[in-house]
Every structure is written in C-alpha cells, then in structure tokens.
Amino acid sequence: MTKKQIFFVFLAMLAGVLLTALLFEIVIRRQGSLLPPEAVTPSVQYAFGVVCAASTLVGVFLALRQTGWNPLLRLSLITSPAVLVLIDYYLLGERNFLFCLPLLAVAFFILLHRVMQD
Numbered sequence: 218m219t220k221k222q223i224f225f226v227f228l229a230m231l232a233g234v235l236l237t238a239l240l241f242e243i244v245i246r247r248q249g250s251l252l253p254p255e256a257v258t259p260s261v262q263y264a265f266g267v268v269c270a271a272s273t274l275v276g277v278f279l280a281l282r283q284t285g286w287n288p289l290l291r292l293s294l295i296t297s298p299a300v301l302v303l304i305d306y307y308l309l310g311e312r313n314f315l316f317c318l319p320l321l322a323v324a325f326f327i328l329l330h331r332v333m334q335d
Contacts, residue, residue, distance in 0.1 A: 227325075238307075257309055276298045276321075279294050280292070288328075
C-alpha cells in the first residue's frame, strides 16, 4: 500500500470511531438506555471495565512498539479499544474509562506520524 492509501485508511478508521460515538449519542438521546438496569450486574461492569483498560494498554503498547507489523494491524490495535470504551460508556453507563480515549487518540497520531515517516 502507498502512503496515501494508508493515510486514507487511517482517516477512515478515525471517522468510523467518531461515527460510532455519534450514532450511540443519537440513539441513546432518542430512546434512552439500550440495556435495562437489571441486565448488567456490577461484576459484569467491572469485568468489562478491566477488559477496556487492559485492551487499551496492550493495544497502545503493541501498536507503538511492534514496528515490523502491518500498519493496519497496528491501527486496529488502537481502534478496537476505542470502540470498547464507547460501548462501556454508552451501553453500561460507566464513565471511569473515558480517560482511555485521549490516550488512544495520542497513540493514533503517533502511529500515523511513524507510518508516514517510514
């Protein structure tokens, strides 16, 4: 793939995450909560939060350290935790892991810069 194609794929993935957040926001504002409160126990919320935090840390670490891997694989290691955090926020109502989104955004732009330099 050329650098121009990779750049457009990066922009498409960023737009996909932003579009996911926008769609969640629109649907939740119109219909209210998508999951009934009794459907999610505290242990499920805790476990999903641990998955969000762990996937964020592992994804950022691997995306930035494994320079020999395909750039699209490294990009998916950053965007997947972002979608998990959005699911955690919008469906489970947890605000504790929103700090992961700025961390993932910084890692996204560092990865983009490194890929464009190579």
